[in-house]
Amino acid sequence: MKRPNILFIMSDDHAAHGMSCYGSVINQTPNIDRIADEGMLLENCFCVNSICAPSRATILTGKHGHLNGIKTLDDRFDGRQQTFPKLLQRAGYQTAIVGKWHLGEGGHSSPTGFDYWNVLPGQGDYDNPVMINNGEERQYQGYVTDIITDLCLDWLKERDPEKPFLLLCHHKAPHRPWIPSSTHASLYEDVDIPLPETFNDDYANRSRAAAEARMRIECDFNYLDLKLEPPAGASLWDSIVAPEDLSGFSLRPQDSQEAVTFRSHQELKEWMYQRYIKDYLRCIASIDDNVGRMLDFLDEEGLAQDTIVIYTSDQGFFLGDHGWYDKRFMYEESLRMPFVVRYPREIEGGSRHGAMALNVDFAETFLDYGGLDIPEDMQGASLRPIFQGDTPDGWRTSMYYRYWMHLAHHYVAAHYGMRTERYKLIYYYGEALGTAGSIDEPKQPEWELFDLQEDPLEMNNIYHDPHYAELVEELKQELYRLKEEALDFE
Ligand code: CA
Numbered sequence: 001m002k003r004p005n006i007l008f009i010m011s012d013d014h015a016a017h018g019m020s021c022y023g024s025v026i027n028q029t030p031n032i033d034r035i036a037d038e039g040m041l042l043e044n045c046f047c048v049n050s051i052c053a054p055s056r057a058t059i060l061t062g063k064h065g066h067l068n069g070i071k072t073l074d075d076r077f078d079g080r081q082q083t084f085p086k087l088l089q090r091a092g093y094q095t096a097i098v099g100k101w102h103l104g105e106g107g108h109s110s111p112t113g114f115d116y117w118n119v120l121p122g123q124g125d126y127d128n129p130v131m132i133n134n135g136e137e138r139q140y141q142g143y144v145t146d147i148i149t150d151l152c153l154d155w156l157k158e159r160d161p162e163k164p165f166l167l168l169c170h171h172k173a174p175h176r177p178w179i180p181s182s183t184h185a186s187l188y189e190d191v192d193i194p195l196p197e198t199f200n201d202d203y204a205n206r207s208r209a210a211a212e213a214r215m216r217i218e219c220d221f222n223y224l225d226l227k228l229e230p231p232a233g234a235s236l237w238d239s240i241v242a243p244e245d246l247s248g249f250s251l252r253p254q255d256s257q258e259a260v261t262f263r264s265h266q267e268l269k270e271w272m273y274q275r276y277i278k279d280y281l282r283c284i285a286s287i288d289d290n291v292g293r294m295l296d297f298l299d300e301e302g303l304a305q306d307t308i309v310i311y312t313s314d315q316g317f318f319l320g321d322h323g324w325y326d327k328r329f330m331y332e333e334s335l336r337m338p339f340v341v342r343y344p345r346e347i348e349g350g351s352r353h354g355a356m357a358l359n360v361d362f363a364e365t366f367l368d369y370g371g372l373d374i375p376e377d378m379q380g381a382s383l384r385p386i387f388q389g390d391t392p393d394g395w396r397t398s399m400y401y402r403y404w405m406h407l408a409h410h411y412v413a414a415h416y417g418m419r420t421e422r423y424k425l426i427y428y429y430g431e432a433l434g435t436a437g438s439i440d441e442p443k444q445p446e447w448e449l450f451d452l453q454e455d456p457l458e459m460n461n462i463y464h465d466p467h468y469a470e471l472v473e474e475l476k477q478e479l480y481r482l483k484e485e486a487l488d489f490e
Helices: 030-037 052-061 084-090 144-158 208-212 265-300 359-369 466-485
Strands: 005-011 040-046 094-100 116-120 130-133 136-139 165-170 250-253 307-313 339-342 351-358 398-403 415-420 423-428 446-451
Touching: 005 265, 005 359, 030 265, 030 307, 030 339, 052 084, 052 359, 084 094, 084 165, 084 359, 094 144, 116 144, 144 165, 144 265, 265 307, 351 359, 351 398, 398 466, 415 466, 423 466, 446 466
Parallel strands: 005 165, 005 307, 040 351, 094 116, 094 165
Antiparallel strands: 040 339, 116 130, 130 136, 307 339, 398 415, 415 423, 423 446
């Protein structure tokens, strides 16, 4: 059988609950939904470490961060190692990556295994971005999401139609600082976006780690995030610190002459949420448009039948949930990856699957479709049978997670944990363990246990409830089994 083309579209920080096919109540994503309508939506796809570079390295290698060398944002990716694009390239695929690479923070690391690569340096810019085209820097005029799509389409038009292709289209959006295109700048201007149910979470009966995290809507944004004029002496990157007493405290949007004053902290928090979430959703509107352009191109070229199209994101994100933005925690909003896939030759339209899928499975899946054997040192499994609507015997019913970057950036403590279909056990071990970028500030270790059936919003830590003592022991045994299986001995 002819080997399928693979178009893998991945955005940065797009949470599943910001997609209408996942039931979003805050936005519509008609083009992404089209992939789900004509293919399959995975209901339980999770990342094994909810942060950019580690998720990207795991996707490329089919391995957890401690084996591919990317445990934190500050590690350097060794491009000499085995990746799925390299293996497909060697097997005759034409390979390309366009957009966000973000595996060079710990030292320069160019993409390997691609015939064509054109990537943003570091985080890249939203407007008129510089990109590195096979080693050469060039500035492009326009909006980053449109440019990445244009470059993908250009490459597709020039490819050899006799050979199958692998194209990784990696969007920068909707990553912080959430700068929308001019096309969508006034979307949602006259509406209030509904608040999430846990918006006013007070972190009672939870870990100290949750209470201490610095990603709160009311006080942890900076002026650039919300496009506000910084007060004298502050920079755009300075955090907004809301004072106890709001009298005399005001904020001025960069596009306005009028400052806004607040009567209560709740009012301030809700105002900041609207500033944040509207820009976030505007960035997603551009992505959705551009996903539509890619799908249209496949239709026009007669490629839709023979091309696997995936839309996903490197991890989830807090959209005001628990009063937060950002990710890192093993909580559902951050752990869950959106994942929709279309391949008319094998996947039934409008189907959904609840099997537990992980980003560590993606490489294996692509190799399977490319007709290659899956190397034994890869740690996941091909999702192809899942896509076909089956659940293979012995498919995983629990998964292992680890966030290594102790207290860096948003003061989120390092932790590892496991999730079953019903329960989630998290251990904040309280140490940096010498990992790159971590802050060497020991914390008292602590545990959390959630019953996702009774408490899907994870508001009630039942770890200390004696009623669950036996369950805790069982889950701990499973956690240690998973940790060992993942070859994580730290
Ligand atoms: Ca990300």
